[in-house]
Amino acid sequence: MGTAHTAGTAAAALRSGFAGRVITPDGPAYDEAREVFNAMIDRRPAVIAQCETPGDVSRAVRFGRRAGLRIAVRGGGHGVAGTAVADDALVVDLRRMNAAVVDPAARTARVAGGATMSDLDRAGEPHGLATTGGRVSTTGVGGFTLGGGTGWLDRKYGLACDNLLSVDLVTADGSAVRASEEENPELFWALHGGGGNFGVATSFEFRLHPLPALTVVMLLWDFEDGPRVLRAYRDYMQDAPDDVGGGLLFLTAPPEEFVPEPLVGRLACLVVATYTGPEEQARTALAPLLGLGHLGGMVTELPYADLQCMLDDPPGYRNYWSAEYLSALPDEAVDAFCASATDMVVPSPSQHVMFPQGGAAARVGRDFPVPWRRAPWVAHPLGLWTDPADDERGRQWARRTRADVREWSAGAVYLNFIGDEGAQRVAAGFGPEHHRRLAAVKAAYDPDNVFRLNHNIEPGGATA
Known part of the structure; x- marks a missing residue:
């Protein structure tokens, strides 16, 4: 019964009593659903x-x-690794939930x-409440949180999983x-x-914060200014208050109001800074960054949910992402990181982020299985392009970025930032003690490794 044909026939039994929608390859909605x-x-x-209820799941x-x-x-x-769908498999699709x-x-x-960050952010906005979410509104709450969850607010409120109160699981x-x-x-x-790896999360309960x-600040420089700006940004962030979040990235400068016309369409350096307070306080706290001689920029106070939409990853692109967590960011690492930005696919929405x-x-x-949280920096090549001919170039750029800064690697990695990089990378991401403990939990709740189309943890203490 493993073929698409026989499974499609058997799906008639699933439809009975199913509140959502069951889609098979012969249905008109199939291509859109996959x-x-x-x-x-x-x-x-x-x-x-396509499930409507926990009972459907x-x-x-x-x-x-x-x-x-x-x-x-x-x-x-997003599920950028693509594990949310598989050939000749059953997809438990939560998007209706x-x-x-x-x-x-x-x-x-x-x-x-099946909620996205936009669903959560907009629900909290009328009450002046929020919790750490992803850095774009289209991030899925479930996978994001179960992987640990890092975002604009984590320096102030901790990781998403630190704010987790309960999970309902099938x-x-x-x-x-x-x-x-x-x-x-x-x-x-x-x-956390x-x-x-342990089941299908049908709901989450989070702690919210006032x-x-x-305030969000975006500041732009020529690409050539990148090493100077990153050094200054590094020094500033070493003693920055918890209210300050953000990142530095290289990207193709977009045709936005705050972007000088000569920079549009060119590789540029952008600092995004967030501040959990009003603009007047933000300008004081961020004065060292505002004094670095940017060519274009903006400073504005806005709702958190609107910030989340500002840098949404566009759909329809080919994607390859990776990351290297760093225990230090000396000048040599700054230079190596900035230099590798030149290998990006440009122009495109690709981003080369620190x-x-x-x-x-x-x-x-708490000693949750997210050891990467202790690293002070993360290099995150995030590639998006349209032409299949750029696939190898995009992959090699991400891999080269990691290799260029590996000398300063902290070892652990946030798995939501990477695709399929092998079982050893998964195990290294947790560290040996955490990995053994996770494998024991896996053996208790999924001894047959049913949920294996993911960054998989094998049951029973198996090592990678």
């Missing part, structure tokens, strides 16, 4: 189960196991497993469980960075 953010990925699942998982199908899980966002409900008195949010046998500090605490620990004002970490995210006392 399309993912990364245009490199072109796969043909046997069945796509349980039915789909049980159906997939009876039918002998591999099971892929699709949340609400996207509600976000805020309790302003308790300062909490209940968010369904496990490999179709059972529903809740994980929190009080219920299934070892599973709850594993969900261990990804989708955010009455947010993110600072630290602040509250680095100070959390």
